[in-house]
Amino acid sequence: MRMSETGLSALVSPPIRIGQIGLAGGIGPLHLTEQEKNPNFTTVAGCDNRLEDPNVARQAERITFAGGKIYGDYQSLLRDPRVEAVCIAVPHFLHREVAVAAFQAGKHVLCEKPMATHPDECRLMLQARQAAGKVGAVQMQHVGRSSMLNLRKALHGGAIGKIKEVFLSSLWWREDSYYGRAAWAGKKMMQGQWNLDGVMFNQAVHFINQSLILASPGEFPVVAGARDLRVALYRFHDSSELELEDTAIVQAMLDTPDHPRLTMVATTCARQERHMIELLGEKGRALWNGSGYLLVDGQPEVEFHDDARDFEGNMRTFNSFALAIRTGSVPITDFSQIVKTTEFIFSCYEKAGWNIKKAPWAATEHLPALFQRVSTGRVLPGELDTPPDWA
Numbered sequence: 150m151r152m153s154e155t156g157l158s159a160l161v162s163p164p165i166r167i168g169q170i171g172l173a174g175g176i177g178p179l180h181l182t183e184q185e186k187n188p189n190f191t192t193v194a195g196c197d198n199r200l201e202d203p204n205v206a207r208q209a210e211r212i213t214f215a216g217g218k219i220y221g222d223y224q225s226l227l228r229d230p231r232v233e234a235v236c237i238a239v240p241h242f243l244h245r246e247v248a249v250a251a252f253q254a255g256k257h258v259l260c261e262k263p264m265a266t267h268p269d270e271c272r273l274m275l276q277a278r279q280a281a282g283k284v285g286a287v288q289m290q291h292v293g294r295s296s297m298l299n300l301r302k303a304l305h306g307g308a309i310g311k312i313k314e315v316f317l318s319s320l321w322w323r324e325d326s327y328y329g330r331a332a333w334a335g336k337k338m339m340q341g342q343w344n345l346d347g348v349m350f351n352q353a354v355h356f357i358n359q360s361l362i363l364a365s366p367g368e369f370p371v372v373a374g375a376r377d378l379r380v381a382l383y384r385f386h387d388s389s390e391l392e393l394e395d396t397a398i399v400q401a402m403l404d405t406p407d408h409p410r411l412t413m414v415a416t417t418c419a420r421q422e423r424h425m426i427e428l429l430g431e432k433g434r435a436l437w438n439g440s441g442y443l444l445v446d447g448q449p450e451v452e453f454h455d456d457a458r459d460f461e462g463n464m465r466t467f468n469s470f471a472l473a474i475r476t477g478s479v480p481i482t483d484f485s486q487i488v489k490t491t492e493f494i495f496s497c498y499e500k501a502g503w504n505i506k507k508a509p510w511a512a513t514e515h516l517p518a519l520f521q522r523v524s525t526g527r528v529l530p531g532e533l534d535t536p537p538d539w540a
């Protein structure tokens with residue numbers, strides 16, 4: 150059995166020969182670290198279109214040091230017969246193009262979130278995967294955490310009875326300068342392609358997906374659809390680079406047998422980052438905020454914690470991708486699951502008529518109280534008894 154330097158044993162043999170597309174930036178280096186320490190992978194190639202950039206060059210050296218090849222364009226990497234799978238960590242607007250080309254070249258694909266930002270693009274990715282007979286998974290590192298899987302099992306074993314309400318609060322903090330860090334940051338379109346880099350597709354996508362999975366019964370991975378959407382989108386940041394929402398307030402009915410109502414607030418304007426999914430049922434409630442909690446009426450609280458291994462990089466997502474390639478199992482973040490999350494978020498833009506209201510930055514200090522009122526009343530800000538004057 151092959152062991153890595155970290156002493157982790159391999160699940161598959163031989164290891165997956167992977168090519169990393171997108172080397173620097175926020176996430177590429179973390180994927181390289183994962184591949185270096187994970188005995189299920191060997192990085193045989195890497196590619197970036199900015200090889201002259203010192204930061205990119207530093208990451209490229211990590212691959213050449215281990216015997217891998219470096220390319221300046223992804224098409225060349227896809228022609229390398231040693232590469233059997235790719236890990237895509239390029240901006241949103243390139244996900245579909247690169248993933249489809251990878252499938253056409255006969256490679257398996259692990260794509261960064263969001264899978265793509267238009268449902269039609271996701272469908273093209275699914276079709277290309279189908280035609281190639283390869284594995285397609287999305288890098289969503291929170292999916293498959295033991296705290297979440299075990300809570301979901303209890304919920305769908307009937308622990309709180311019928312699920313009536315789902316509340317999602319996904320609060321992030323990003324400075325104005327965050328939207329100037331890359332040309333694609335905060336943009337609706339890039340090079341004529343959908344990019345949709347607002348809070349829903351960039352940050353909250355993890356927890357939107359997680360909420361939909363928690364509320365959905367059935368064999369994992371299953372994700373509910375949504376209907377009867379009501380949406381209010383706002384832009385508080387004073388950055389000319391940000392074209393989309395930094396704050397989203399959404400209500401919907403989920404298409405599960407219980408038909409719970411979902412109320413969601415998401416923002417990058419919260420000084421205290423915090424993520425909480427709450428499910429109210431007939432017999433109690435459940436919370437997930439990184440740990441899972443079950444509060445059934447008249448019974449002691451039950452907690453669900455993560456396995457220590459859940460936090461070794463992105464290991465679960467990567468490992469399930471490796472297992473799917475070698476054994477034919479379904480990866481925990483299979484394309485077919487995540488496409489529902491893209492449909493949900495894209496529908497929010499359509500429902501809002503692509504109307505993103507500019508709101509004053511000073512008002513962000515009132516956002517936590519506003520979110521509380523919106524959640525309690527299950528209304529949009531404009532429908533509160535005393536709506537904010539920007540709503």
Ligand SMILES: NC(=O)c1ccc[n+]([C@@H]2O[C@H](COP(=O)([O-])OP(=O)(O)OC[C@H]3O[C@@H](n4cnc5c(N)ncnc54)[C@H](O)[C@@H]3O)[C@@H](O)[C@H]2O)c1
Nearest residue numbers: 171172173174175176197198199238239240241261262331
């Ligand atoms: N899962 C997470 O928690 C997480 C965290 C951060 C980013 N992401 C996702 O990862 C993706 C990349 O984000 P980022 O912040 O690292 O972006 P970035 O723009 O900072 O970096 C992207 C990298 O890809 C390279 N690149 C761009 N176009 C390319 C092309 N045509 N061919 C080859 N290389 C190209 C860039 O040179 C850069 O090195 C996005 O989809 C983002 O949403 C996920």
